[in-house]
Amino acid sequence: MHRASIPLLLYALLVTAFPVVALLVARSKRPALTVLGAKLYPHESGIPPEDGAPGKYSVRFFIFATLFVIFEVQMMFLIPWAISFRGWVAAHMAVFALIWMVISLGILFVGYTWLRRHGHCSGPE
Amino acid sequence: MPDSVVFYIFAVIAVVTAALMVTRRNAWHGAVCLITTLLATAGIFLQLHAGFLFIVQIILYVSGIMVLFVFVIMCVNLNVAMQQMKFARQKWVALMVCVVLVAQLALIIWSLRKIPSQGLPVFVSVAPERVPPTTQEVAKSLFGPYLLSFEIVSVMLLVAMIGAVALTKKKM
Amino acid sequence: MLSIAHYFFLSFALFLIGVIGVVMRRNVIIVLMSIELILNAVNINLVAFSRLFGDAAGQVFALFIIADAAAEAVVGLAIMIAFFRHPDSLFADETDLLKW
Numbered sequence: 460m461h462r463a464s465i466p467l468l469l470y471a472l473l474v475t476a477f478p479v480v481a482l483l484v485a486r487s488k489r490p491a492l493t494v495l496g497a498k499l500y501p502h503e504s505g506i507p508p509e510d511g512a513p514g515k516y517s518v519r520f521f522i523f524a525t526l527f528v529i530f531e532v533q534m535m536f537l538i539p540w541a542i543s544f545r546g547w548v549a550a551h552m553a554v555f556a557l558i559w560m561v562i563s564l565g566i567l568f569v570g571y572t573w574l575r576r577h578g579h580c581s582g583p584e
Numbered sequence: 585m586p587d588s589v590v591f592y593i594f595a596v597i598a599v600v601t602a603a604l605m606v607t608r609r610n611a612w613h614g615a616v617c618l619i620t621t622l623l624a625t626a627g628i629f630l631q632l633h634a635g636f637l638f639i640v641q642i643i644l645y646v647s648g649i650m651v652l653f654v655f656v657i658m659c660v661n662l663n664v665a666m667q668q669m670k671f672a673r674q675k676w677v678a679l680m681v682c683v684v685l686v687a688q689l690a691l692i693i694w695s696l697r698k699i700p701s702q703g704l705p706v707f708v709s710v711a712p713e714r715v716p717p718t719t720q721e722v723a724k725s726l727f728g729p730y731l732l733s734f735e736i737v738s739v740m741l742l743v744a745m746i747g748a749v750a751l752t753k754k755k756m
Numbered sequence: 757m758l759s760i761a762h763y764f765f766l767s768f769a770l771f772l773i774g775v776i777g778v779v780m781r782r783n784v785i786i787v788l789m790s791i792e793l794i795l796n797a798v799n800i801n802l803v804a805f806s807r808l809f810g811d812a813a814g815q816v817f818a819l820f821i822i823a824d825a826a827a828e829a830v831v832g833l834a835i836m837i838a839f840f841r842h843p844d845s846l847f848a849d850e851t852d853l854l855k856w
Contacts, residue, residue, distance in 0.1 A: 599766070605786075606773055621770075629799075637819065649829045656833045682776055686772070730813075737820060737824075747834065751831075
């Protein structure tokens with residue numbers, strides 16, 4: 460395991476170093492900030508600027524992320540099933556293996572049909 | 585030796601960023617700290633030779649659940665929360681609960697001082713001839729004795745999905 | 757030389773930090789994130805003991821806990837968003853109305 464982890468650690472180092480180096484190079488290359496204080500804030504005709512600029516963020520993103528996570532969890536159970544399927548075929552258990560995975564996916568498919576019927580599967584109109 | 589070094593690196597990162605996460609006033613900072621903690625935990629899983637859990641942790645926890653948290657932090661207006669008290673009114677009770685937990689652990693370790701053949705029980709090392717479980721074994725165990733749990737998990741996912749969508753629908 | 761104690765104490769430390777976060781913070785998002793931290797601490801413990809005994813059941817249980825944490829985060833965050841639709845109040849010790 461140690462031999463195989465070395466490229467992984469190198470990759471991790473590279474991934475960590477990349478944004479750090481990018482930010483440091485950017486800081487060294489850009490002109491220094493010459494204004495200070497109130498000049499940094501957006502001009503609003505004399506009214507002190509208040510917070511809360513993001514505004515209304517759509518809940519639809521959250522719903523799609525939810526559906527992604529739920530089906531992703533199911534996929535995480537699908538991966539070891541797929542890895543061991545060949546072993547089950549050799550042990551003549553392929554049909555049983557298929558049946559229980561189809562049951563599990565079918566349960567989620569019921570949820571999927573509910574979502575489709577209630578219009579959550581189509582994008583913004 | 586490299587085992588210990590890797591473990592200590594990930595362990596220190598995990599504990600430090602966890603402590604940071606709990607003490608941040610800004611929820612964004614807390615989310616970023618938690619992402620770092622989860623990545624360090626994934627590193628610990630890899631160091632324990634649990635390759636499949638390492639992948640699951642990164643794909644599901646970091647890039648699934650934490651993305652959900654980030655979306656919610658963006659949906660919800662947190663400016664009011666940032667100006668209020670950080671800690672709840674029962675903080676001394678909470679600290680006392682933690683002291684009690686630590687005392688319980690110390691008592692357990694103290695009362696199990698010696699197992700006759702092995703010395704102090706908490707310092708048992710991994711026997712070098714024990715092979716760590718591979719993904720194949722995990723799969724066989726998952727779809728063997730724990731098959732019913734797996735089916736129940738998909739029912740739980742169905743419930744969570746429909747519940748979450750029903751809670752956040754437009755017409756309330 | 758690494759022993760089971762190292763993983764156990766790491767898991768206990770993370771668990772303790774998570775418990776502090778759940779009980780002591782007012783911001784609901786931080787509370788939910790501390791719950792995730794607690795579940796991760798338990799996962800580390802399970803996988804460490806699974807490695808010690810060579811038994812795959814620990815990793816299987818950890819996988820179930822991760823799936824459960826996903827579902828619970830989904831529902832918890834949906835509840836939070838449902839709160840936000842009404843006047844925003846994010847304080848865990850002020851939400852004591854069941855229906856309004």
